[in-house]
Amino acid sequence: MSLKLIELQVAIPRTLDASKASVDLMNRGLLQQQHTSEEIRKKDKKEAERVNQKEATESSLFQTNDQHQQEKTSSKSSSHPYKGSKIDYSG
Template identity: 35%
Template sequence: MSLKALELQVAIPKTFDAGKLADDHQQNVTQQQVNAHEALKKEIKKKQLQVSDTEKTDKISNNKEQQHNHEENFSEEKKQLKEEKEAEHAKHPFKGNFIDFSG
């Protein structure tokens, strides 16, 4: 396919314009990606520094009271189990059941 001189006079400047438009578009896309990355970094940093959610103080105190009560119940159960083990350990099948006074 051959181009005539008149066609080249029109085609060559349009090629440069098309190249400029393509380059501008590429730079625009790159700049948008950079801006999106910067915004994402700012958002991540903001989320890291900000407190996400706070509990009401009533709920916190109730939770602490429940935890304290649970710990008390657990320690009482532990003491009872320890006493039961000591009581079982103290019982012997024949020691301490018969006292010999004849001796």
Template identity: 35%
Template sequence: MSLKSIELQIAIPKTFDAGKLTEQKNQQTMLNHQQAAAQTDQQVMKNRNTVIESAESEKTKNARNSSNEEKSEDNEQQEDSQQKEHIHVSHPYKGGFVDYTG
């Protein structure tokens, strides 16, 4: 197949354009991979920081809970003693028994 000079005038610039487009696509693909890798690295660092922060907050929460448990035990003991006192005290105007005889 032989090409005429007029056909070459159209074919040669088209090959340059096709080469440029192919190179741009390759570069775009590489950029996409780099951006995806950078985003993955950022997500990994964010997850690590989240885990570290949650571990620290868990430590402080455990410390608070232990101090709250001590306080709650003291409160329970006080409530128990108040209930015992309440049981032994009779009401000032209610009777001590119900009369069912009619």
């Protein structure tokens, strides 16, 4: 089964094209995986930033609520100087 010179002239360029196509097919899966992992990483980073912002906002709200309640309690005790803070049940 010998190949003629003309058949080799046609076969060799086609094998190069076929090898390039097969390499592209093998690399396509790897590139898609890398692209997908990069998108997931970016998405996770955005979600983490959003959570951190929300926690910071909530903590500042809690701090202001605590300060507001402390101000209310201090104003209550200062508005009634004769009222005691303890109740005697021993009677």
